[in-house]
Amino acid sequence: MNGYAGSILRVDLSKGTAWSEPLDAKLAEDYIGGRGFAARIIYDETKGADPLGPENRLVLASGPFAGVFLPAGSKATFAAKSPATGLYGDANVGGHLAAELKYAGYDAIVFQGAAEHPVYLHVDDDKVEVRDASALWGQGAIQAEVALKENLGEDFQIATIGPAGENLVKFACISHDIGRQAGRTGVGAVMGSKKLKAIAVRGSKSVPVADVEALKRVGREMFLKIKHDPALDVWHKYGLGSVCTWANSIGAFPTRNFSSGYFEGIEGIDHHHMRERIIVGNKACFACPMACGKFSRVKERGVWVEGPEYETTALIGGNCAIDRIEDVAYANYLCDELGLDTISAGNVIGFTMECFEKGVIDASQTGGLAVRFGDVEAFAALANRIARREGIGAVLADGVRHAAAVWGKGSEAYAIQIKGLEWSGYESRGAPAMMLAYMTADIGAHHNRAWAITFDIAQGREKVEGKAAKVIELQHIRPLFDLLAACRLPWVEMGLDLKYYAELWPAVTGQDRSWEDLLRASERVYNLNRAYAAREVPGFGREHDYPPERFSTTPVPTGATQGHYIDRQKLDELLDDYYGLRGWDARGLPQAATLRGLGLGDVAAELVALGRID
Amino acid sequence: MKVEVTHSLCSGCKLCQLTCSLYQFGENNPKKAGIFVSSHLLGDGHYHVAVCDQCGDCAAVCPTGAIRVVDGAYQIDAEQCNWCQVCVHECAQGALVVPQGARTPIKCTACGECVELCPTGALALVG
Numbered sequence: 001m002n003g004y005a006g007s008i009l010r011v012d013l014s015k016g017t018a019w020s021e022p023l024d025a026k027l028a029e030d031y032i033g034g035r036g037f038a039a040r041i042i043y044d045e046t047k048g049a050d051p052l053g054p055e056n057r058l059v060l061a062s063g064p065f066a067g068v069f070l071p072a073g074s075k076a077t078f079a080a081k082s083p084a085t086g087l088y089g090d091a092n093v094g095g096h097l098a099a100e101l102k103y104a105g106y107d108a109i110v111f112q113g114a115a116e117h118p119v120y121l122h123v124d125d126d127k128v129e130v131r132d133a134s135a136l137w138g139q140g141a142i143q144a145e146v147a148l149k150e151n152l153g154e155d156f157q158i159a160t161i162g163p164a165g166e167n168l169v170k171f172a173c174i175s176h177d178i179g180r181q182a183g184r185t186g187v188g189a190v191m192g193s194k195k196l197k198a199i200a201v202r203g204s205k206s207v208p209v210a211d212v213e214a215l216k217r218v219g220r221e222m223f224l225k226i227k228h229d230p231a232l233d234v235w236h237k238y239g240l241g242s243v244c245t246w247a248n249s250i251g252a253f254p255t256r257n258f259s260s261g262y263f264e265g266i267e268g269i270d271h272h273h274m275r276e277r278i279i280v281g282n283k284a285c286f287a288c289p290m291a292c293g294k295f296s297r298v299k300e301r302g303v304w305v306e307g308p309e310y311e312t313t314a315l316i317g318g319n320c321a322i323d324r325i326e327d328v329a330y331a332n333y334l335c336d337e338l339g340l341d342t343i344s345a346g347n348v349i350g351f352t353m354e355c356f357e358k359g360v361i362d363a364s365q366t367g368g369l370a371v372r373f374g375d376v377e378a379f380a381a382l383a384n385r386i387a388r389r390e391g392i393g394a395v396l397a398d399g400v401r402h403a404a405a406v407w408g409k410g411s412e413a414y415a416i417q418i419k420g421l422e423w424s425g426y427e428s429r430g431a432p433a434m435m436l437a438y439m440t441a442d443i444g445a446h447h448n449r450a451w452a453i454t455f456d457i458a459q460g461r462e463k464v465e466g467k468a469a470k471v472i473e474l475q476h477i478r479p480l481f482d483l484l485a486a487c488r489l490p491w492v493e494m495g496l497d498l499k500y501y502a503e504l505w506p507a508v509t510g511q512d513r514s515w516e517d518l519l520r521a522s523e524r525v526y527n528l529n530r531a532y533a534a535r536e537v538p539g540f541g542r543e544h545d546y547p548p549e550r551f552s553t554t555p556v557p558t559g560a561t562q563g564h565y566i567d568r569q570k571l572d573e574l575l576d577d578y579y580g581l582r583g584w585d586a587r588g589l590p591q592a593a594t595l596r597g598l599g600l601g602d603v604a605a606e607l608v609a610l611g612r613i614d
Numbered sequence: 615m616k617v618e619v620t621h622s623l624c625s626g627c628k629l630c631q632l633t634c635s636l637y638q639f640g641e642n643n644p645k646k647a648g649i650f651v652s653s654h655l656l657g658d659g660h661y662h663v664a665v666c667d668q669c670g671d672c673a674a675v676c677p678t679g680a681i682r683v684v685d686g687a688y689q690i691d692a693e694q695c696n697w698c699q700v701c702v703h704e705c706a707q708g709a710l711v712v713p714q715g716a717r718t719p720i721k722c723t724a725c726g727e728c729v730e731l732c733p734t735g736a737l738a739l740v741g
Contacts, residue, residue: 068642069632096628103643125714146656154652155645178655204714206635206643216636223629223731236625236734280659282734284627289733291625295659304656 002210003064003509004028005102008037009128011121013194014054014113018121018128023107030599032483032521033063034098035090037108038079039525042088043532043603045112051083051186052168052193054114060101060159060199061108063485067099067207069219070504071226071496072288072487074098078159078182080190084170084344084399085420085444086537088529089185090482091341093159094285094293095177098485100157103203111194120148120198124156125205133197137166140337141175148200159199162339164387165192169397171344171422172387175336179306180285180293183341185421185443210510218503226289226494235493236282239292240310241271247314251561252426252434252453254319256373257350258416258550261427262559265323269313273325280304290489298329305333308342314425315346320353321373331379338387347422348400349382351415352392360409367391413549418445429551430561431456433467436574439545440471442529450474451492461561464570468577480522524598527582527590531603534589534612541587545575589613615686615724615741616668617649623736624661626651630728630737637727638720646713648722663736666709666722672701686741687724695719 004023011018031040038059049055058080065073076098082089101109104123111121115130118137122129136144141162148158158176165172165188172188173181182188209215226232234242244266247253251261267273274294283293283306296305308316308328316335317328335342349371355361356371363370367385369392371378385393395403400422404415416423421444428435433452441449450471459466477498481488490496502515533540546552552571555563566574579586583594592613595604607613628651631644639646649665666688673681673688680694681701690701697717702710710719729737 069636099644103645178653204643204645206641206646209642212636212640215642220731223733227731227733232733281622281661282625283655284625284733286627287629287632288627289629289731291627291734293625295655297659304659 001025001028002208003068004033005062005105005107005205005207007106009106009109009123011109011111011130012113013111013115013119013130013196016115016119016130018130020106030521031525032518033107034061034075034485035077035079035092035479035482036521036525037061038077038090039088039528041110042079042081043528046081047535049081051081051086052189054112054194056081056190056193058111058187058190058194058196059108062098062101063107063483064508065504066485067102067286068209068508069215070287070486071222071490072285072290073485074286074288075482075485075487076101076182077482077485078174078187080187081536082185082443083168083189084186087419087443087533089187089443091173091182091184091187092482093174093176093180093182094288094487095157095180096286097157097159097176097201099286100201100203102207103205104201105203105205109199111196114193115195118195118197120196120200123199123201125203136197138163141339142178142337144198145175145178148198152200153202156200156202161188161191161197162337162387164339165189167387167389167397168192169340169386169389170399171341171348172339173341175339179336181336181341183343184446188339209508211507214507215504218500218507222490222496222500223289225496226490229494231494232290235290235292237275238271239294241274241294241308241313243310244313244317245270247426249560250453250457251430251556251559252428254314254425254427256321257319257354257414258423258427259354260558261430261556261561263318263321265321266318268323269317269325269328277325278329285487288487290494292489296329298326298333300326301330301333303330303333305329305336308332311425312342312346315343315350316379319346319350320379322376322379323374327376331376331383334380334383338383340383340387343424344399344422345383345386347416348386348396348403349379351400351403352382352396353378354414355407355411360407360411365392416445416548416550418547419544421445426453427556427561428453429556429566430461430564432464432566432570432574433471435547435551435566435571436467436471436578437474439547439571439575440475440578442526449479451478461564464573468574468581471578472581475526476519476522479525480518483522483525520598524600527595527598528600528603530584530590531595531600531607534607535610541589542575545588546571585613615739617665617722617724617729618738618740619663619665620736621662622660623734624651624663625734626653626661627733629731629733630663633728633731634722637725638723646720648709648720649728650709650711664708667707668724668741669706671704671706672710672721675700675704688721689723690718690721692718
């Protein structure tokens, strides 16, 4: 099958066995790859599963654009039933894993069961083994990767978890390529629950494509267009770091646990400081000309770190009010080795700082630690305790929603999360479309499904009308890149026309399919994940889509969005528009006809049988 | 002609490897290439690129005379190659490899395709 490796690798960790299955052509047609494959597998195989039980699945999926001659065909999806949310959860990671998996002959790996003792999966083309990893257990995520590379060879691509994943922290990430992460939804905890420390993959096979000459022509044009774009220089110098100044200027930079969207200490952590003080070189994902990744050295701490990229600087910098780039980079390094998602870690620790300063918690609960904004040592202490579930870390390890439920005293109003997933790096009280994007992201409060904030700025930051349609449009385009396993940033940031991707499809797969038809597959996945939520979470619906109370009641105190908030009436207008356009009912559940129209008749029938929809 | 490398500019994207496999062999397979990127990130923070520097040592040791200069660069004549791999071991750059399942080594032909696409300017065609 052109564009695909043609097989799915199945691994039963309870039995220590692995076997290969041919890729189902119907799965490929309906779900394309990547997060599409993952969504269908999770829907079919995890009904009623305990997210941290052996019955959950951990899926590593690649897609048809990975490993072939086009910019950044490099995105791997890790997915599972999320321990943070109970919903479908996924996280994608760049680097070289998605491509290597296909060179080894697999479009995806599906893990089931749980090992009794720590293991890692060793994949060298057709040779697949579940191997002992006792010596690696307890090691840092990057430390373990380096140890495996020294043992197996530099040309293995490796994914690991750190202590946080081993200890089932609900925002543990999966690490790859010396500092990249599949960060969100606790996929690292699922890996830890299976006692799977690492996945090591090496492949020597070619990925078949339908039309080599067409691929050369389109791919080459894309590569050269990016290479000769004057904007590339900014990416090479600063990567995503330059987003910080911009986000701060528009009042979207999370500050002091999302109290504000403006951080007065931005200069100490901006891209200029980062470039001058810590960046050593560029670090790109596979076949990506942009090289967003910066490899940095924090001399005063004696550590290397990839980054910090935008989200990390936003959540550890602004959100915890840490205003030195060296400190942010050090905290980033700690999270990376511990195996903590920097977004959730910065969010959870920012929340803890606010609770401490407000007196919601005191030193008796923090083990004597003063947890104040701006204190990187407090951040480091908490990160270590979270990863090991020690003291206050045991509460925080289950996420900000849980911590607020335990501590109470009104702190739920500023536990900045939706559906149990901590909010990522855009304060959205002055951006209704972006707010709606967070409210309706299928995995919880994450920005990447619909990065709509520029639309708010262009169309009016108070305006509600017309925002839902744009959010839905973006929720189909952006995740389509995750189905294809290509990075979206060449389109988002370099302005590469979507027509190129439409032209790549027949060149790679040989299939005559319109871009609209591919977007329909993306819409299918979006609805499937919503249906999964309706099936798995009791009473799931509209109430799960509202943001924390702070965003609908408290005006932003400083910066470009000063005075902004989005009241409940406007939130309802946004949701009503959104549900209507999606063909979902007023409870926010997909109507049976909507599901059937997307080829999800079996899903509609199941939800009807369960009495969830009519 | 030869490909000259400024290692500190390499971003590790391996587009050069992918381009080489596509333009030399019509395949999408970075392991089947005459140029190789490896990480030295935790050493000096950079990547290292191995590629033929056209020194001619491989040709000098080739027992069958299969390696000769063609179009300004050393190339291996597969018809004459006896698969002994003496050249692979002789190459100080580690720039000759025998891909999985193949018998004749492959190497850089200095065609310049990777140089044209290299996004960071780490590669240059000189000579």
